[in-house]
Amino acid sequence: MISRFRRSLSSSPLSTHQQQSQQSQQGYAPVTVDTHALIDKVLARYSGEFTVFRELLQNSDDAGCDAAEIRFETAAFLRLKPGAVMKTGPPVLPDLKTTNWTFKNLGKPFREEDWDRLPKIASGNPDSQKVGAFSVGFYSLFSVTESPYVSSGDKEMEFSWKNGNQLCYRFGHLPQTATKDPWTTFKMPLREAAPMPSVSEFMQFLASSITFMVHLRDVTVFFDHHCVGQITKSLGRSLVTPIPPELKQSSPEKNMVVKSVQRRRKSFLQLSVMIKTKLMLPPYDSVRPYEAELDLAVFTAQVDVSVDKKLSRELIRCMKKDPPSSLEYSLIYDQRFLHLLKFFTFHHSTPSPKVTELLASSFYGCSTLPLRVLSSVGIREAPDVRMFDSELAKFLKSLPMLSEDVTRDCARFLEKLPEGQKICKITPPDVLQDLRHHALLVDELVVCLRWWINLGRKGTVTNMADLLDAATLRGTGETIHLLSITSFVNPEVLGPHIPPDGPLPLSLIPLGISKYFDYEELISFGWKEFTVVSWLQHISHPDVMSADEKYDFTRSVDWACLVLSTLSRVWPKLSEDIRSESRDVVRNKTCIPTSKGLCSPECSYLPIADSARFHHLDLQIVGHHPRFKVDENMKEFLLFMGVRKNPPIQLLLNQMGDWTMFDLIDYLVRKESSLNSEDLSTLKSSEIFIEDSVRSNEKNTRRRASELYPPIDIFRKLRLPVIEWNGMSDWRDTSPEARLLYRLGLNRFPPLPKIVELCSSSDEGVQETAFVYLCDKLHSQYTDYKPENFRDVDFIPVESEGRTYLRKLGEVYSGTQWKTLGFYVVWDRYSSAPLQQLGVMQHPPASELLDLLEKAPPLDEKTATHWFETLSDNLATSDLTKLSGLPIVPTGPSSASKMLPPAKCHIGQGLQQGLYAKLFIFVDFGTKANRFLSACDSKNQVSIEDIAKVLIENPERFFELAGGYEGFLVELQKLACHRQDISNATLNEMSHNPSLLGVRRKKTEGQAGWDYEYRFLPPRGVTIVDDMDDYQLFYDCLFVAPPGQVLEDFYRSLGCSYLSEAVRWSCNDFHEIPATKTCPKVQSLILERLPFFIQNYADIMPEGATRSNLDHLKVKACKKMVVTKIFVPGNVKRTRDTQAIARREGDFIELWISEAASCDMYE
Structure with a gap:
């Protein structure tokens, strides 16, 4: 049976008022202590990195142990049964945080007095030679855990909190086992799960911690059951170092005296196992351990201590133990290299500087090898070492670098190094080369990125891709290659708020890095912003959500x-x-x-x-x-x-319970601002509103709002369904209830199709009310009214023969004058209505009027006068143009009336006594009707155009009515003189019709005079005489134009040809004979007189026409010349003899004369 019991670490406060009163009567009451707050405040002053392990290591050394184990354990590992082993294979560090730390040492088991001191605050080891001073070493565990556990030998002790601030412990014996556990164990269930520290940093901490410890020589680190690191210390032989007699061996107060100094070598072997990560960096091997060995020379001084009684009492009060009578003070001397450099620094020599130069030259030239110096990674040749840089030293680890002391204190030595052995500053390629050999921690990477950004700002040419390719980050359980990073969290937007412990993509730069840079700096690395949407898409990805229910x-x-x-x-x-x-x-x-x-x-x-x-x-x-x-x-x-x-509105509608329609409307009015589109849609489509029972045959008939109208009289007169409003206040369009109902579809007024439908109702009262309502609201409520949409609806009221009818828009007109012509006209009582906006035309369309006139024109003067006066102001120009060609004008007496188009009528009676009265029709229907006919192309006087058209229409009748040739010639002369007043269309018509008078002269046998034949021919059948010789030959076979220049020009413009153009001639072949006496005489006379002949035509004569060179005029003679002429249109041939013919041959003229010709000056 294991005995167990609980004890309180401090006195409990008085629990009853009676106890407090009793103690008050004695004069004092005990002070209560909040143990939890006390420990927290003490530990707050006792901070430092890895504080818990430093204290436990020191306690282990005080216990004389030589080996210790530190275990970082995950929840998954702790859930394994004892003896079970996690899956084998290369150790893989998952993305899990440790939940328990365990520290074990092989020191002496706890003694009774040790167990007794453990639960007591400020009751440390009384041994004056032990390090503990303030007796809080063990209580440093409470900085990470709330319930530490200790086991040593066959006993155990566990701590826990009661009521939040009262620390209690449980002490007892361990179960009996076959083998006794030699380890003293401290277990710390973590207050909050935390990642395991960096292996390299933690091993560095262990090396610095056990360097000066007396007994502890071996520490092993585990992650779960995987060994991730071990450090072993070995001691060399101790050698006594003589103390120079000139050195003082005591302190100024004489309370400490150095007795001896010993020198001992200490070797450290550090073995670390790199944990396999999700992202590996070549060339590291994830399962091969890494070893590092270091030798140190430690100097230890043995010191005797003696203090006076006063100081001793004060130390006992503070430390709760006697001051030590002796102590050891150890140090590692690291300034020897600095001393050597200063010794071999060559300063300026006087009086001759050559002394310094010779010494320096001899010193640097005494070896063929480069100068070797001490760097951050050991002894290296000077050209391979770089100057110290405080910023770069924070993240460069394998680059050989001088120490800060050497760089600062030996600047002259470094400056005077000869060429070839200079130590240079660190360059970007040096940094990139170093980064390829090790991964950076978060704070190191921040410094690295900041340095690279500043490098670019200083103007140094850098390639960002080189840095990203070289740098890697050692994260929690994984190594991240910066080249794989594609995004960042904006530190000003999502950065301060995104949960850092939640799942984030591997391509995202860790938040602990991005928070040190602004947006522009992060963009410069080529990364994109990781937005809220990106985060949501990542954490909602099925793979992420299924990986861990905790993050789903x-x-x-x-x-x-x-x-x-x-x-x-x-x-x-x-x-x-x-x-x-x-x-x-x-x-x-x-x-x-x-x-x-x-x-x-x-x-x-x-x-x-x-x-x-x-x-x-x-x-x-x-x-x-x-x-x-x-x-x-x-x-x-x-x-x-x-x-x-x-x-949801639908839920309310389905479960209204005892709510009335007015309750629902009241609720909706109060919640109107929060109604969404879905709610509104539901309300609009639901039959929840009651129709007024005045119209409905059934009570409580429910309808949609869009089927009802406001409860006002006009809609009741229209017999429209109105909403029931009994029990509510009077209806007001501006009330909140009305505005809500209108929003839900309640009709403010009948829709346009509905009101038009009501206007066509068979119920006369409804019809009249609806038509008046439509007319009154046309400009306010029915602005979208379009007449073409209601062409087929009978809704316009008309009156005919004392009865009222409804007709379509196209059948009714607003002008009362059309009523007498047989058209429907709007009822007189609606004459002030907006008929034009309704689409009622003032007069019938022109097409209908034209159709009516064409089918049933007025047959007498009276009817025609009424029609023409009515139409005088109601037709467009295009309509009048069409009417001008329709036979709508009655002419002649009523018994024998002839219908003519207006264009063929002339207005007035004044010219009816002359020729034109015979050629044209004159009418007179009164001033207003005549004005209408004038608009339809009826003429007020006869024009040249009219005469030309009459001539074209019937030239023989024109010739006859003009009294024959002489009278016709007068009218023809008018046409010729005013041909500019004749339209091109009419002239064109004359040029294609037999409308031109042609005259042919004939010789009658037995008579001395000439006979003349008159015929109307087209222009191609009439010839204009311009050559009398040819006319004498062909007069009997052609019709010629009447003589006179004006008439001939008129005929020519219509297409008549000249006689000279219609005659073709030819002559017989000339047989040249020797020139006669006449030939040179004629040639000389022509050339002599030519300039005088053509002087009046100099502006139109071609160039060279006046040349009188003999070479250009040749006169030749022949026996006889016969000329044959042909009148081409009639193919008539005539032949005659001639004495001279001129013809052109190339560039000269030949004049042929017959043998019998004489020199006739006229010819």
Whole structure:
């Protein structure tokens, strides 16, 4: 049986008022202690890196142990059964945090007095030679755990808290086992899970911690059951170092005296196992251990201590132990290299500087090898070492570098190094080469990136890709190649809010790095911003959500609360596009914490103020979780994400309970601002509003709002369904209830098709009321009225023969004058209505009028006069043009009336006595009707154009009515003189019709004079005489134009040809004979007189025409010449003799004369 018991670490406070009174009567009351707060405050002053392990290592050394183990254990490892081993193979460090630390040492087991001191604060080891001074070493464990556990030998002790501030412990015996456990064990269940420290940094801490320890020589580090590092210390032989007699061996106060100094070598062997990570960096081998060995020379002084009684009492009061009578003071001397450099620094010599130069030259030239110096990585040749750089030294580890002391204190030595042995400053290639050999910690990478950015700002040409390719980051359980990084968290937007412990993509630069840089600096690395949308898309990816339920916001309420809280905090900084994309990611996902667990946004509801009214509704109310605070910002965010502010309208409609329609309207008015489109759509499509029973045959008939009208008299007169409003206040269009009902579709007024339909109702009262309503509201409510949409509806009231009818728009006209012509006209009582806007035309369309005139023209003067006067102001020009050609004008007596088109009528009676009275029709229907006919192309006087058209129409009748040739010639002369007044169309018509008078002269046998034949021919049949010789030959076979230049020009313009153009001639072949006496005489006379002949034509004569060179005029003679002429149109041939013919041959003229010709000056 194992004995166990509990004890309190401090006195409990008095529990009753009676005890307090009794103690008060004695004069004093005990002071109560909040043990938890006391320990926290003490530890706050006792901080440092790896404080817990430093204290435990020192305690182990004090216990005389030579070996210790430190274990970092995960929750998965602790859940294994004793003896079980995790899966074999190369150790892989998962993305898990350690939940328990264990420290073990092989020192002496706890003695009774040790167990007795352990639960006592400020009761340390009384041995004056032990390091502990303030007796809080063990209590440093409370900085990481709330319930430490200690076992040593066959006993154990466990600590825990009672009532939050009272520390208690449990002490007892361990179960009996076959083999006795030699280890003293300290177990620390961590207050919060934490990642394992960096192996290299932790091993560095262990090496510095055990260097001066007396007994502890071996420390091994485990992650779960994997050994990740071990450090072993070995001691060399101790040698006595003489103390120079000139050195003082005592302190000024004489309380410490150095007795002896010993020198001992200490060797350290460090073995580390690199944990296999998700991202490996070649050429490292993940399972091969790495060893590092270091030799140190430690100098130890033996010191006797003696203090006076006063100081001794004070030390005992502070340290709770006697001051030591002796002590050892150890140090490692590291300034020898600095001393050597200063010794061989050559200074300026006087009087001759050559002394220094010769010494330096001899010193540097005494060896063929380069100068070797001490660097940060050991002895290296000077050209391979770099100057110390305080900034770069923070992250460069394998680059040989001078120490800061050497760089600062030996600047002259370094400056005077000869060429070839200079020590240079660190260059970017040096940095990149060093980065390829080791991974950086977070703070080291921050310094590295900051240095690279500053390098670019100073103007140094750098390639960012080189840095990203070389640098790697040693993260929690993995090594990250910077080249794989593609994005960053904006430190001003998402950075301060994103949960750092949540799942993040491997391509994201860690938050612990990006927070040290601004947006522009992060962009310069070629990375893109990791937005809220990117984060949501990552954590909602199926692989991420299924990897760990803890980070599935559709299953983990805590994680969902954290995600939503993060979003609400950054929400004010996001653009509308980012917000919409974020909403799309979480849409339909069960991620909103509610009273019924996680629900989708669409099925969740914000807390309702008047929840008592909805107690019968089973709603999922947002909240009900201690980590989810629904404040105003959160409400705004949740509403955007789709969370409902009010109960769904459909649910209310389905479960109205004892609510009346007016209760529902009252509720909707108060919640109108929060109604979404879906709610409005539901309300619009639901039959929830009661129709007034005055019209409906059934009571409580429910309809949609869009089927009802406001409860006002005009709509009741129109027999429209109005909403029931009994029990409510008087209807007002501006009231909140009315505005809501209008928003839900209540008709403010009948739609346009409906009111037109009512205008065509068979119920006369409804019809008249509707038509008046339509006319009154046409410009306010029915601005979209378009007549063409209602052409087929009989809704325009007309009156005919004392009765009222309804007719279509195209059948009714507003002008009362059309009533006498047989058209429907709007009822007189609506004469002030907006008939034009309704689409009622003032007069019938022209097509209808033209059709009517064409089919039934007026047959007498009286009817025609009425028609023409009515139409005088109601037709467009195009219509009048068409009427000008229709036979609508009655002419002649009523018994023998002839219908003519207006264009063939002339207005007036004044010219009816002459020739034109015979050629043209004159009418007179009165001033107004005549004005109409004038618009239809009736003429007020006869024009040249009219005469020409009459001539073309019937030239023989014109010739006859003109009294024959002489009278016709007068009219023809008028046409010729005023041909500019004849239209081109008419002239063209004359040129293609037999309308030109031609005259042919004939000789009658037995008569002395000439006979003349007159015929009307087209222009091609009439010839203009311009050559009398040819006319004498052909007069009997052609019709010629009447003589006179004006007439001939008129005929020519119409296409008549000249006689000279119609005659072709030819002559017989000339047989040249020797020139006669006449030939030179004629040639000489022609050349002599030529200039005088053509002087008046110099401006139109071609160049060279006046040349009188004999070479250009040749006169030749022949026996006889016969000329044959042909009248081409009639193919008539005539022949005659001639004495001279001229013809052109190339560039000269030949004049042929007959043998019998004489020189006739006239010819």
